[in-house]
Amino acid sequence: MRRSFEAVVVGAGPAGAAAALGLARSGVDVALLERGAFAGEKNMFGGLLHRMPALEAVFPDFWDRAPLERHVVRKSLCFLTGEAGFTVQFETGAFDRPPYNGYTVLRPVYDAWLAEEARRAGAACLTRCTVDDLILEGDAVRGVRVLRDGGEIRAPVVIAADGVLSLTALKAGLRQPRLDPDGMAVGVKALIDLPRPAIEDRFGLVRDQGASMEFVGCTAGVRGGGFLYTNRDSVSVGLVLHIGSLRDSGRTPYDLLNAFLEHPMMAKLLRGGRLLEYSAHVIPEGGYDAMPRLCGDGILVAGDAAGLCYATGLNLEGINLAVHSGLLAAETVAEARQSGDLSARALGRYREKLEGSFVLQDLKLFRRAPRMLHIDRLYGAYPEVICELMERVYRIDGSPKRRLGRLLAGTTREKVGLRALLADALTAWRSV
Amino acid sequence: MRRVNVEDIFDLTGFAVDQEPHIVLDPQICRSCDHRGCVTACPAGCYTWSEEDRQMGFVYDGCLECGTCYIVCDKGAFTRWRYPRGGFGVSYRMT
Ligand SMILES: Cc1cc2nc3c(=O)[nH]c(=O)nc-3n(C[C@H](O)[C@H](O)[C@H](O)COP(=O)(O)OP(=O)(O)OC[C@H]3O[C@@H](n4cnc5c(N)ncnc54)[C@H](O)[C@@H]3O)c2cc1C
Ligand code: SF4
Ligand code: SF4
Numbered sequence: 001m002r003r004s005f006e007a008v009v010v011g012a013g014p015a016g017a018a019a020a021l022g023l024a025r026s027g028v029d030v031a032l033l034e035r036g037a038f039a040g041e042k043n044m045f046g047g048l049l050h051r052m053p054a055l056e057a058v059f060p061d062f063w064d065r066a067p068l069e070r071h072v073v074r075k076s077l078c079f080l081t082g083e084a085g086f087t088v089q090f091e092t093g094a095f096d097r098p099p100y101n102g103y104t105v106l107r108p109v110y111d112a113w114l115a116e117e118a119r120r121a122g123a124a125c126l127t128r129c130t131v132d133d134l135i136l137e138g139d140a141v142r143g144v145r146v147l148r149d150g151g152e153i154r155a156p157v158v159i160a161a162d163g164v165l166s167l168t169a170l171k172a173g174l175r176q177p178r179l180d181p182d183g184m185a186v187g188v189k190a191l192i193d194l195p196r197p198a199i200e201d202r203f204g205l206v207r208d209q210g211a212s213m214e215f216v217g218c219t220a221g222v223r224g225g226g227f228l229y230t231n232r233d234s235v236s237v238g239l240v241l242h243i244g245s246l247r248d249s250g251r252t253p254y255d256l257l258n259a260f261l262e263h264p265m266m267a268k269l270l271r272g273g274r275l276l277e278y279s280a281h282v283i284p285e286g287g288y289d290a291m292p293r294l295c296g297d298g299i300l301v302a303g304d305a306a307g308l309c310y311a312t313g314l315n316l317e318g319i320n321l322a323v324h325s326g327l328l329a330a331e332t333v334a335e336a337r338q339s340g341d342l343s344a345r346a347l348g349r350y351r352e353k354l355e356g357s358f359v360l361q362d363l364k365l366f367r368r369a370p371r372m373l374h375i376d377r378l379y380g381a382y383p384e385v386i387c388e389l390m391e392r393v394y395r396i397d398g399s400p401k402r403r404l405g406r407l408l409a410g411t412t413r414e415k416v417g418l419r420a421l422l423a424d425a426l427t428a429w430r431s432v
Numbered sequence: 433m434r435r436v437n438v439e440d441i442f443d444l445t446g447f448a449v450d451q452e453p454h455i456v457l458d459p460q461i462c463r464s465c466d467h468r469g470c471v472t473a474c475p476a477g478c479y480t481w482s483e484e485d486r487q488m489g490f491v492y493d494g495c496l497e498c499g500t501c502y503i504v505c506d507k508g509a510f511t512r513w514r515y516p517r518g519g520f521g522v523s524y525r526m527t
Contacts (some may be wrong), residue, residue, distance in 0.1 A: 035516075035518050036518075036519075037448075037519045041523050041524060042515075042522060042523075042524065043524065043527075044524060106526060106527060107524065107527060108524050108525060108526065108527065127518070127519075128517075128519035129518045130514070130515050130516070130517055130518045146518070147514075147517045147518060164499060165499045165503075167514065167515075179503050181469075181506075186475060186499075186500045188436075188475045190436055191526055191527050192433070234526070243473060243504055246469075246472070246473050247467060247472070247473050247504050250472050252472050252473075252475075252477070253473070254436045254437075254438050254475060254477070258435045258436055261433065261435075270433060271433075272433075273433050274434070275433060275434045275444065276526055277445055277525065277527050278436050278438075278441070278444040278445050279445065279496060279522075279524055279527045280475035280476065280496045280498040281498045282498055282500055
């Protein structure tokens with residue numbers, strides 16, 4: 001194994017692979033280090049890869065080239081209670097033609113592909129390589145130590161793309177030692193085998209069309225929600241649970257997941273399915289205010305490691321931010337090398353680039369979303385209000401009907417109370 | 433459909449178990465912990481608390497390397513928390 005490179009990237013997730021790809025394409029001699037036996041082996045997510053114009057600029061034939069499952073044409077949001085469900089659904093032909101708006105993917109396949117593209121562009125991909133420490137000269141990062149034959153790999157600049165816990169950023173002193181359990185969520189997922197025709201019939205899809213569904217009210221009051229994404233021959237179903245709230249609830253993620261899978265509405269969709277794989281991973285949901293420092297002397301942080309991920313309740317965006325930040329980190333390093341200055345000051349251009357892009361602009365826009373997602377009534381009382389209201393609207397039992405407005409006011413008063421409703425509405429309004 | 437049963441996690445998910453644990457904790461600290469959030473929050477059920485023996489049990493074999501315990505523990509109980517050596521640990525094939 002070679003011991004020195006012009007740049008080292010830690011982690012071959014979407015951020016790291018994009019960074020290595022960008023560096024290799026600018027002619028930088030870069031090593032991409034991944035602890036898995038292959039890129040993607042350690043990685044899971046819900047399943048929706050949002051459109052990535054920056055990657056489409058690198059690969060104009062992105063949708064023919066990348067291993068994608070289905071392009072998503074239909075998005076729905078479902079409010080669930082014990083036995084009822086109220087769904088809002090959106091579908092458009094515009095999402096059914098290139099440039100597609102988003103795809104479902106499977107990480108062990110997708111991540112491996114992007115890392116392979118980085119290798120083809122000239123990056124040295126070293127797998128089974130766990131980075132355990134940084135080589136420091138004063139405060140400046142000069143390479144990494146790996147858990148393999150006590151190895152050292154030297155480089156004048158390191159990009160930390162090692163995911164949400166980023167032990168690399170920690171060792172560089174760029175993030176706080178404690179990560180806030182209220183700003184982090186854990187996702188658990190069951191990958192379920194379903195024959196293609198069953199997927200197409202049950203979700204109303206043809207060709208490679210896909211559906212994405214988000215659920216609220218399926219977590220027994222724990223902050224979080226559920227998701228379902230259709231792949232080619234399988235569906236990804238899971239829950240995202242805020243860690244602080246999960247801890248306080250005393251519930252386990254797998255019991256909550258089983259209860260979700262057994263909800264009568266879900267059971268119908270998944271009937272006859274076979275459980276293929278179970279997986280779990282933490283998501284950084286603290287948003288803009290929970291970000292670490294983005295650079296130091298000889299080091300930059302990208303993707304989840306930099307907290308570049310956000311949830312609004314309707315969408316969870318992470319991979320697109322990871323890829324974009326990885327490419328901008330690569331661009332910054334390539335430029336800084338030209339001037340021969342890899343100090344924190346020179347690398348500070350990275351933050352400016354991020355500020356100028358959708359990455360930090362969106363993160364800032366949704367800065368208050370974490371506060372909204374801390375309204376506990378979202379996860380129990382409100383789904384109940386909605387489902388109860390709909391039941392009262394539709395139920396025919398011989399008693400006279402009431403006006404919709406009165407019904408709503410009555411149901412809300414019973415379950416929530418006016419004062420709480422106003423306070424929540426205000427918080428929500430300020431967040432979006 | 434089969435339920436997700438973490439007792440049988442090796443039937444659900446692939447692992448290449450290392451000889452050496454990647455997470456080590458000081459059970460003394462767990463004894464005086466006021467929440468033991470790791471026990472319920474760990475998605476793989478790696479932590480078990482025995483009230484009788486007042487003893488924390490931890491097995492790293494079926495660890496999904498998700499990071500939840502690293503975040504939920506605010507008592508500094510880990511004397512080691514790192515990822516397994518390269519090539520060891522959880523191995524997702526399809527997810
Ligand atoms: C349940 C769940 C659902 C999600 N749903 C979505 C979604 O629908 N859409 C979306 O866009 N995003 C989603 N996300 C978020 C998305 O997965 C992340 O934002 C994205 O994966 C971040 O990419 P990354 O490259 O920064 O980090 P990661 O994907 O975590 O990659 C980090 C890489 O570094 C490697 N690594 C870590 N430490 C070391 C080390 N010490 N040495 C060597 N290698 C190391 C890891 O093995 C891994 O390959 C979801 C996340 C979860 C958990
Ligand atoms: S949360 Fe920490 S201190 Fe408490 S029981 Fe778990 S590992 Fe031990
Ligand atoms: S990393 Fe996740 S799976 Fe492993 S012990 Fe901690 S909580 Fe459990």
